[in-house]
Amino acid sequence: MVSAAPDVLISLRGIRKHYGGDASGQPAVTVLHGIDLDIRAGEFVAVVGSSGSGKSTLMNILGCLDRPGAGSYRFQGRDVAQMDADALAWLRREAFGFVFQGYHLIASESASENVQMPAIYAGLPRHERQHRAWALLQRLGLGERLDNRPHQLSGGQQQRVSIARALMNGGRIILADEPTGALDSRSGAEVMALLRELAQAGHTIILITHDRAVAAQAQRVIEIHDGRILSDSARQAVPPAADHAVLPVQVPASGRAAATPWLAELAEAARSAWRGMRMNRVRTSLTLLGIVIGVASVIVMLAIGEGARRKVVEQMGTMGTAILYMGSQPPATGGPAGQITEEDLAALRELPEIRRVMPVIGDPVTVRYGSADKQVYVFAASQEMPLVHHWPLALGRYFTEAEDRNLAPLVVLGAKARRHFFPDAPRPLGQQLIIGSSAFEVIGVMSERGADSGAQDYDDMVFIPYRSGRARVYQAQTQPDYVVVEAASSDAVHDAEQAMRRTLLARHGGREDFGIGNAAARIQAEAATRQSMAVMLGLIAAVSLVVGGIGVMNVMLMTVRERTREIGIRMAVGARQSDILRQFLTEASLVTLVGGSFGVAAGLTVGAVLMAAGVPVVFSVRAMLGAFACAVATGLVFGYMPARTAARLDPVRALAGE
Numbered sequence: 001m002v003s004a005a006p007d008v009l010i011s012l013r014g015i016r017k018h019y020g021g022d023a024s025g026q027p028a029v030t031v032l033h034g035i036d037l038d039i040r041a042g043e044f045v046a047v048v049g050s051s052g053s054g055k056s057t058l059m060n061i062l063g064c065l066d067r068p069g070a071g072s073y074r075f076q077g078r079d080v081a082q083m084d085a086d087a088l089a090w091l092r093r094e095a096f097g098f099v100f101q102g103y104h105l106i107a108s109e110s111a112s113e114n115v116q117m118p119a120i121y122a123g124l125p126r127h128e129r130q131h132r133a134w135a136l137l138q139r140l141g142l143g144e145r146l147d148n149r150p151h152q153l154s155g156g157q158q159q160r161v162s163i164a165r166a167l168m169n170g171g172r173i174i175l176a177d178e179p180t181g182a183l184d185s186r187s188g189a190e191v192m193a194l195l196r197e198l199a200q201a202g203h204t205i206i207l208i209t210h211d212r213a214v215a216a217q218a219q220r221v222i223e224i225h226d227g228r229i230l231s232d233s234a235r236q237a238v239p240p241a242a243d244h245a246v247l248p249v250q251v252p253a254s255g256r257a258a259a260t261p262w263l264a265e266l267a268e269a270a271r272s273a274w275r276g277m278r279m280n281r282v283r284t285s286l287t288l289l290g291i292v293i294g295v296a297s298v299i300v301m302l303a304i305g306e307g308a309r310r311k312v313v314e315q316m317g318t319m320g321t322a323i324l325y326m327g328s329q330p331p332a333t334g335g336p337a338g339q340i341t342e343e344d345l346a347a348l349r350e351l352p353e354i355r356r357v358m359p360v361i362g363d364p365v366t367v368r369y370g371s372a373d374k375q376v377y378v379f380a381a382s383q384e385m386p387l388v389h390h391w392p393l394a395l396g397r398y399f400t401e402a403e404d405r406n407l408a409p410l411v412v413l414g415a416k417a418r419r420h421f422f423p424d425a426p427r428p429l430g431q432q433l434i435i436g437s438s439a440f441e442v443i444g445v446m447s448e449r450g451a452d453s454g455a456q457d458y459d460d461m462v463f464i465p466y467r468s469g470r471a472r473v474y475q476a477q478t479q480p481d482y483v484v485v486e487a488a489s490s491d492a493v494h495d496a497e498q499a500m501r502r503t504l505l506a507r508h509g510g511r512e513d514f515g516i517g518n519a520a521a522r523i524q525a526e527a528a529t530r531q532s533m534a535v536m537l538g539l540i541a542a543v544s545l546v547v548g549g550i551g552v553m554n555v556m557l558m559t560v561r562e563r564t565r566e567i568g569i570r571m572a573v574g575a576r577q578s579d580i581l582r583q584f585l586t587e588a589s590l591v592t593l594v595g596g597s598f599g600v601a602a603g604l605t606v607g608a609v610l611m612a613a614g615v616p617v618v619f620s621v622r623a624m625l626g627a628f629a630c631a632v633a634t635g636l637v638f639g640y641m642p643a644r645t646a647a648r649l650d651p652v653r654a655l656a657g658e
């Protein structure tokens with residue numbers, strides 16, 4: 001057994017590693033067969049061996065990217081096996097700096113940003129880390145290349161960027177796995193010169209190579225073959241000079257990592273998420289589309305539902321909740337239908353529960369003005385029509401009771417009827433319309449009413465006095481088509497109905513040869529129908545929001561899979577699991593935040609278009625905030641699973657891009 005000297009930094013005893021043989025079904029392969037190794041601070045060690053001899057496996061264990069199967073690893077006397085994931089991340093961040101054969105730079109980030117990454121996870125303030133990255137790149141001859149992305153750099157330059165990254169947090173121990181393997185001989189020589197320089201400056205360098213000529217440049221050479229150490233030049237060599245243990249760059253104190261500014265890292269995660277979204281524009285916009293449609297449909301559906309509800313309420317206002325309809329009908333016991341006479345109407349008007357009684361006759365009749373003629377619904381009713389319908393005039397006046405009694409030939413036009421017969425005349429008042437075969441004088445125009453659900457369009461009609469209608473147009477009619485009765489108040493509707501029935505029964509000799517309909521009840525039933533329709537629309541919208549959320553999850557899972565190597569790199573430079581989790585959650589919420597904002601905008605636009613098309617739409621701020629909040633919550637909920645998957649990746653496997 002070799003005993004550890006006091007200045008030993010790394011001490012391995014009986015380290016073994018095997019792959020397969022377990023649940024994976026692969027045959028068991030032992031890669032390291034019990035490695036004993038001590039490395040002192042400031043040494044420049046080369047591990048040399050042929051391909052497949054286990055060098056990279058050893059390096060991953062040394063760098064705490066991987067755990068050994070058996071044996072002990074002490075770092076400055078501390079047992080690494082006892083450390084949790086965060087402590088290992090701390091070691092990777094603060095003690096080690098990795099240089100890989102394939103550089104392992106993040107393709108979407110600039111040279112400077114790649115170099116800064118370890119400092120982000122160490123919590124160095126933005127300004128300081130920018131300055132330090134600049135200084136390091138300057139020193140390595142890349143001062144002009146700060147903003148270049150990796151694909152804009154040569155292999156030698158990329159490797160120098162990765163060396164700068166290894167030095168960002170101090171790089172007390174540089175672990176370089178075949179750093180010259182992918183480089184031409186000149187760039188390779190430059191990289192080796194750099195490593196020698198760093199060794200001279202006091203950094204501990206562990207260089208892994210299959211090339212004996214490269215290994216010979218180190219101060220100590222360890223030969224490895226089939227997972228066993230064949231020879232170690234340190235066993236004969238003198239120990240390194242004491243001054244080599246002095247570090248030129250202060251390793252940050254361990255307390256620093258705990259005090260990582262949470263907000264700065266969040267901003268950093270948002271920035272890189274935003275960049276990722278911009279680089280994958282098509283995919284991002286498709287994901288966004290799911291959220292946009294979800295949020296927009298919630299807003300529009302709720303607005304339509306609310307619009308429909310208000311419409312019914314409004315209708316209750318215009319038609320009144322105190323309206324009853326009455327007409328003659330054959331009694332249930334058989335026999336002819338009754339006659340509603342003028343005297344019946346007069347008797348009803350006397351009842352205290354009843355405010356207004358309006359007999360109505362209406363039918364399509366040919367109406368002519370000059371050479372223009374048209375079938376128009378001619379509405380013959382008493383002078384109370386504007387009051388019963390809560391409907392003001394736009395122009396002129398309505399006829400009076402006296403004119404009705406005197407059979408005056410007067411007509412008031414609906415707004416559309418006026419446009420039809422008098423498209424150009426500013427004031428059609430005083431003109432004569434021929435209704436049927438009689439001339440009527442235009443005395444007024446009703447205001448625009450808009451379409452009522454179910455009913456005919458009142459704006460198309462013309463309105464004439466009830467009595468002159470019967471005398472001049474509807475001569476064959478012996479009684480009104482129906483009678484609109486307004487109760488004294490909406491609370492008195494039921495009483496009014498009872499009183500009407502009693503009075504008419506008495507007048508008709510006990511025969512119920514008439515019918516009474518309650519409009520208020522009908523409107524209330526319609527309101528209930530519309531309410532349930534609104535609920536259904538809301539449900540459909542909620543489902544589409546969930547579908548959007550699943551889209552986010554899908555894309556996030558794909559992103560995690562696509563970016564395993566990036567996750568591995570981030571872990572190698574010292575990201576904790578929580579950092580990775582936060583980054584992917586930030587990305588998911590950013591997608592939904594942006595999607596939610598566009599969704600609100602799209603919902604408003606669609607709603608405005610519907611409004612312009614005459615659909616009753618009422619926006620609600622609560623619905624908008626709710627839909628937006630739901631979208632963001634969906635992003636977090638559906639983004640959590642992929643983010644956790646990313647955070648739990650094994651660093652070595654992630655680096656291999658598995």
Ligand code: ADP
Pocket residue numbers: 019020029031049050051052053054055056057058
């Ligand atoms: P070197 O770096 O010296 O070329 P490695 O340490 O990469 O060698 O690999 C040593 C041996 O371990 C090789 O035979 C390789 O096939 C095997 N090996 C490495 N990683 C794995 C793995 N994840 N699963 C199975 N076998 C592996």
Ligand code: MG
Pocket residue numbers: 055056057177
């Ligand atoms: Mg290797």
